[in-house]
Amino acid sequence: MNQAKIYDVAGAAGVSLATVSRVLNHPEKVKEATREKVLKIIKDKGYKPNANARGLASRRSTTVAVVIPELSRASVAEMIQGIDDAAKKFGYTIRLFINRDPKMEEDLWGEVIASSVDGILFMNDEMTKDIYRQIEYTPVPVVFVNTLSQKDTIGSVCVDYEDCAYKITKEMIDRGNKDIVFIGTEHIYTLNEMKQRGYSRAMREAGLEPKIIHSSGDISVNEVFFNKMLDESVPDVALVVRDSIAISLMNVAVKKGIKVPDQLQVIGFQNTRYALLSNPKLTCAEIPVYEMGNKAMSYLTELMKDEEARHHKADKILLAYDIAWRESTK
Amino acid sequence: MNQAKIYDVAGAAGVSLATVSRVLNHPEKVKEATREKVLKIIKDKGYKPNANARGLASRRSTTVAVVIPELSRASVAEMIQGIDDAAKKFGYTIRLFINRDPKMEEDLWGEVIASSVDGILFMNDEMTKDIYRQIEYTPVPVVFVNTLSQKDTIGSVCVDYEDCAYKITKEMIDRGNKDIVFIGTEHIYTLNEMKQRGYSRAMREAGLEPKIIHSSGDISVNEVFFNKMLDESVPDVALVVRDSIAISLMNVAVKKGIKVPDQLQVIGFQNTRYALLSNPKLTCAEIPVYEMGNKAMSYLTELMKDEEARHHKADKILLAYDIAWRESTK
DNA sequence: CTGAAAGCGCTTACAG
């Protein structure tokens, strides 16, 4: 009851294995009658070509690596759905690499390459020169997801977070708010820096002084911190890089009797499911996470299909975002 | 600047490729001096064995398939971390399969097998006889994660949700509550059924009538539904299968002016990050999601290592859980 | 449109 081999199929169909292989890979090159016959046997026997043999012989594995950082949570799940949908559509399989320790990055990259994937989807919020160098030497195309490429030899699919933060800030200024703070994280991430730049630009343009606060990633640490912060003064608006931090801030405020959104308006940046489960519901930038994954994978497919393209194209695809106005703003 | 092959390494080291291969796979069979020399060259050249060739020749791919259902979110991310950590430890790579359409399950399983993985981690909350039959015919070991195996030929790593629900319900009864409702989902999942059984048993033992309510998976539908439900009567305690639904219920209650936990206590079942971001913070069963992934992968490793074991062992590993008492209960 | 044959890059008995 072992797995059928291509030989078995060829034997049963009375053709050579070359023909069976062609039926699978270049069906148009096979006479219809032969093709039908072979396909029937393939189905009957439940034949599935061995992926390793296929990969070895064709030097294509129809597998792509998805490299994501450890910290990634809810939103990454959705992104992977997007990637997987596109992958399915084009017949690719996903190999997952979790980039745990930044110091091990080089090793990880080695593994990725050794796994002989046809392409790599790379998500990393802390790009170093080393990484760029590694990518240069990578024999397969690489596309960044939710990460903006700094090199114009590498394509990326992202959202213009700077523009997004700018627009939100400007909108809040236009609505008459002046005391708008930006709450980032202690650790500096590229994407959060983009948001911060957009915020600062909008503030300066309006003649207002940017006010940037760095919070911790830990919920209980933040609670203490926000408590103190709100004791000192309550801003009109807080623009927060991460939904979970925004909600945490809101909860602290509400417990202190500060009215959201009347006294304090809070805006998040991810539109995770948290945003809908908070009370009041969090206004936030609606980042098309699923689409990013989907587009990135589709784009990668193009690069993998076309050797040429890889060296000419390196698109920076910026996806449209929305803003979901909910109860935490007025 | 192409990837180095085993031939290149052998040439540079002045040994045969068999020796290089042995250095990698059975280092103890190679004289130390030779081994050192070869390892140095491997490092210098940045040689990485081609995974496909290796898999084909050895019939082992050091890759495992992780099959998860589409709906999985936050908690699955953590489980995959657990899987990945164990996988790294044992030198395995993860291939991700998302089980989108239950009807396509058979096809998916075909793909999984064709991908020639060494083992399969399977998560599915709706097992059918067909699936069990497919698994019987699978040439590599399969382990269920967060899914209880109904067959004693298939191992699984899970939590005893029935026991967990029983204990929580009993505790709430002991604390003097009588009107305890169980809120499940319209769609029936095996794990939720386990919870329901545990709840019902505890209620009956105390001479109380179980009260089971089925909510939708959609937040806004639920809000309308809960509003009506709470208009009719406010139970002492609501035991809710999913954190997000529990929080949604809490938010509706709070908005109606019902005091949580004074008038209504709410308990969730997953301990996702939502639970810490709700206001009041949600009491819930603390399911060791990371550990489940980690244990399942470790266990799978044993089965993959030992042909024998696979046919003798089919452990049902039930992990210990905790209950995180927070603000939504008194 | 089809087949015979080489080759993909490894691993692993087998001999020595």
Add this chain to the structure above:
DNA sequence: CTGAAAGCGCTTACAG
């Protein structure tokens, strides 16, 4: 402890 050789299961020019 090491090497020569067969073989893993496919794909793909090449020839016909």
